[in-house]
Amino acid sequence: MAQELPPPLALYQLGIGHYFSRAIYLAAKLSLADLLKDGPRDCRELARATETHAPSLNRLMRLLASVGVFAEQEDGKFALAPLGEFLRSGVPGSMRAMTMLFAGDKVVDAWKQLEYCVRTGEPAFRKESPDADPFSLMARDPEATKIFDEAMATFAPMTSAAVAAAYDFSAFGTVVDVGGGNGALLIGILQANPNLRGIVFDQPHAANSATEKIAAAGLSSRCEAVGGDFFKEVPSGADAYVIKHVIHDWNDERAVAILKNCHRVMGPNAKLLIVEGLYPPRIDKSVESRGAAANDVNMLVNTGGRQRSEAEFRALYDASGFKLTRIVPTPARVCVIEGVRI
Numbered sequence: 615m616a617q618e619l620p621p622p623l624a625l626y627q628l629g630i631g632h633y634f635s636r637a638i639y640l641a642a643k644l645s646l647a648d649l650l651k652d653g654p655r656d657c658r659e660l661a662r663a664t665e666t667h668a669p670s671l672n673r674l675m676r677l678l679a680s681v682g683v684f685a686e687q688e689d690g691k692f693a694l695a696p697l698g699e700f701l702r703s704g705v706p707g708s709m710r711a712m713t714m715l716f717a718g719d720k721v722v723d724a725w726k727q728l729e730y731c732v733r734t735g736e737p738a739f740r741k742e743s744p745d746a747d748p749f750s751l752m753a754r755d756p757e758a759t760k761i762f763d764e765a766m767a768t769f770a771p772m773t774s775a776a777v778a779a780a781y782d783f784s785a786f787g788t789v790v791d792v793g794g795g796n797g798a799l800l801i802g803i804l805q806a807n808p809n810l811r812g813i814v815f816d817q818p819h820a821a822n823s824a825t826e827k828i829a830a831a832g833l834s835s836r837c838e839a840v841g842g843d844f845f846k847e848v849p850s851g852a853d854a855y856v857i858k859h860v861i862h863d864w865n866d867e868r869a870v871a872i873l874k875n876c877h878r879v880m881g882p883n884a885k886l887l888i889v890e891g892l893y894p895p896r897i898d899k900s901v902e903s904r905g906a907a908a909n910d911v912n913m914l915v916n917t918g919g920r921q922r923s924e925a926e927f928r929a930l931y932d933a934s935g936f937k938l939t940r941i942v943p944t945p946a947r948v949c950v951i952e953g954v955r956i
Contacts, residue, residue, distance in 0.1 A: 632722075637677050638701070639717035642710045646675075647694060647701035650684070654691040711764035716912075720758060724916050737918040748863070748917045749817075763820065766859070767798050769946070773858065774802020776946035777889055783807045786853035786885075790815055792844055792876065793860035797824035799889070800856070801831045813849050814839040844872050850879035858889035858948070862909070863919040866930060873934035877955060886936055886953040893923040905947065927951050 619627065641647065644664045649655065657675060661668035678698075679686045685695040694702075700709045715721065727738035734740075739751055752758050783789065783803060787810070791800040794814035804812050812833075814824040818841030825839045840849055845868070848855070855876045861869045876886060893910060897903045910921035922930065924941065931938045936953035943949050 633677070634681055635717040636722070637674055638683060638713055640674065641678060641683065641698075642701055642713045642717075645703065646684075647698050647710070648703055650692065650694045650698070651702055654687055654693040656691050660692070709768065711761055712768050714761045715765040718761065720752075721912075721916060728911075728915060731915050735914075738915050740918070753817075753819075759819065763796060763823065766795050770795070770798030771802060773889070773944075773946045773948060774799045775806075776944040776948070777858075777950060778803045778806035780944040781887070781942050781950045781952075783810055783854070786810060788812065788852040789854045789856055790849050790852040792848055792855055792857045792872070794824065794839075794856075794858070795820050797827045797837070797839060799858050800837065801827060801833060803856075804833055804837055805831070810836070812837040813852065815842060815844065815849055817841060817843070844875060846875070848875050848879060851881070852884065853881070854885045854887055855880065856887045856889060861888055861919075861930070862890055862913055862921055863917045865918050865920070866933070869919075869930055870933050873930065873936065877935045880955055882955060884955070886931075886955075888927070888951040888953070889948050890951065891921065891947050892941070892949055892951075893921045893926070895923065902947065 618624070644666070646660060646664070649660055649663055657672040658668045660666075660675070661671045664671065675684055675692045676686060678684050679692065679695070681697075682695045683698045683701065685693045687693060699705070700707055701713065702708060703710045724738040727741060730736070730741055731738055737748065739746060739748060743751065752762060777799070784807060789800065789803065789810060790813045791797070792815050794800055794816050797814040800812045800814050804810050814821065814828070814837065816824065816839070821839040821841035828834055828837045828839060842848070844860075857872070857876075861872065864872065873886070880886070891906060891909070893906050894903055897907055906921050913919040913921060920926075928938045931953045935956060937956045939952045939954055941949050941951050
């Protein structure tokens with residue numbers, strides 16, 4: 615059994631956590647894991663491939679070897695360790711895009727404004743751009759948008775399988791995935807429900823990506839992607855409206871606006887299905903608590919949204935003209951929060 619660190623040392627290790635997150639980010643940016651996929655390599659080889667200073671790259675590699683991302687061999691070469699396998703691009707379960715997003719410059723720079731966020735209750739970007747929203751700002755940077763879209767798609771196959779297994783979609787004819795990104799969630803649901811039709815609704819650039827994904831999955835006859843703005847309107851007439859990891863990006867006022875637009879076009883028997891994690895009633899030292907609390911403060915800093923508890927979702931539904939009918943857990947770290955019109 616691993617021995618617990620003395621409290622002062624444990625606190626110190628938490629305090630230098632940014633050393634490791636930034637090192638992992640740089641490893642992802644330099645594609646070091648991809649360069650090691652065929653076997654161990656000398657740091658001088660890696661430096662030539664990445665146009666870096668070999669002795670300094672060696673120091674970075676040794677730092678990451680200390681936390682199990684890479685492994686330093688007796689001959690001085692470096693190999694992929696189990697964690698490092700998931701820093702490769704294009705492999706199942708890859709965390710490269712997620713690392714590029716959450717340990718990248720934009721998020722790190724926003725967290726530098728944590729005191730401003732805690733004092734004002736506003737996200738960091740409001741300090742310089744009071745009237746902006748996080749996604750219109752990101753849209754100005756195509757590379758940041760690409761990384762964001764790739765990161766958001768990271769867990770989608772696992773989440774779609776978990777949601778399709780936990781929630782019965784057989785009673786529905788058509789499902790709209792509001793803010794559905796590249797369509798990965800809805801594609802998984804449609805693959806598990808061959809009689810279901812679907813619409814992925816998101817910003818035009820995301821809808822274009824979803825159209826390609828839908829075609830590649832062989833689902834073009836049952837699914838389409840539509841571009842638009844969910845603050846203005848959403849496609850009408852579906853039997854269910856799925857909203858995954860969208861509502862937590864927004865404060866209550868903006869979240870209610872999205873839900874009211876769904877309410878406006880839904881029939882009396884249609885279902886609202888928000889797919890998100892629930893903030894636990896009490897925080898402890900579990901992985902679940904840490905994930906919820908970390909995501910919640912990251913939303914404060916970067917979007918102005920929040921991770922919500924069951925009671926907060928009920929209040930959100932009430933304010934939007936819905937009644938929360940049940941919460942369906944899934945094998946992934948999300949629930950299906952079902953609501954109906956009232």
